[in-house]
Amino acid sequence: DAGVIQSPRHEVTEMGQEVTLRCKPISGHNSLFWYRQTMMRGLELLIYFNNNVPIDDSGMPEDRFSAKMPNASFSTLKIQPSEPRDSAVYFCASSRLAGELFFGEGSRLTVL
Amino acid sequence: AQSVTQLGSHVSVSEGALVLLRCNYSSSVPPYLFWYVQYPNQGLQLLLKYTTGATLVKGINGFEAEFKKSETSFHLTKPSAHMSDAAEYFCAVSDGNTGKLIFGQGTTLQVKP
Numbered sequence: 601d602a603g604v605i606q607s608p609r610h611e612v613t614e615m616g617q618e619v620t621l622r623c624k625p626i627s628g629h630n631s632l633f634w635y636r637q638t639m640m641r642g643l644e645l646l647i648y649f650n651n652n653v654p655i656d657d658s659g660m661p662e663d664r665f666s667a668k669m670p671n672a673s674f675s676t677l678k679i680q681p682s683e684p685r686d687s688a689v690y691f692c693a694s695s696r697l698a699g700e701l702f703f704g705e706g707s708r709l710t711v712l
Numbered sequence: 713a714q715s716v717t718q719l720g721s722h723v724s725v726s727e728g729a730l731v732l733l734r735c736n737y738s739s740s741v742p743p744y745l746f747w748y749v750q751y752p753n754q755g756l757q758l759l760l761k762y763t764t765g766a767t768l769v770k771g772i773n774g775f776e777a778e779f780k781k782s783e784t785s786f787h788l789t790k791p792s793a794h795m796s797d798a799a800e801y802f803c804a805v806s807d808g809n810t811g812k813l814i815f816g817q818g819t820t821l822q823v824k825p
Contacts, residue, residue, distance in 0.1 A: 631811045643815040691755060698811040703755035
């Protein structure tokens, strides 16, 4: 079975540009999570969805960040406008409700 | 609220030596506890988990952890380290209902030949 698929794996952009990160969860999983990993702050939960509905977005840093899950097989995390401090690795994970989280390989974002 | 503290951001052991990575948690409800491993430039992979029942949990690659409620701990051990165990290890806690995990800061394990 295919795991969680994230794209792009690497993104380099300039400050002020819009960034869109994509995630395809494992088929049959009904929970999806977006995490951000940095050296300074470790792994932070940004937002999570159950059955395509956002449940908790309290970890989203500010209004520049938004996430959507239009259907059970696709989610996006958008940053507009991007800033250098957004540079991080962004992970998507999926699970059956309250089950084990399966992580994608991450999207490494560098904002110059 | 839930939180996790991993004692020691870096642990170095010799190949063949005991591995002990420490994790303490805080939770207002019975916790579900997890250990994940992350190899360079990869995502996180589940090593083992505790939900209910037996407090000694065995995972992949020879790792195990023991849930000690009185000490609010969930330390990870392996009797004999291999070079391939060098990675970053994360302890995490969940309330068992929402599925969301709260992670510790991680411990980098170095294995010396």
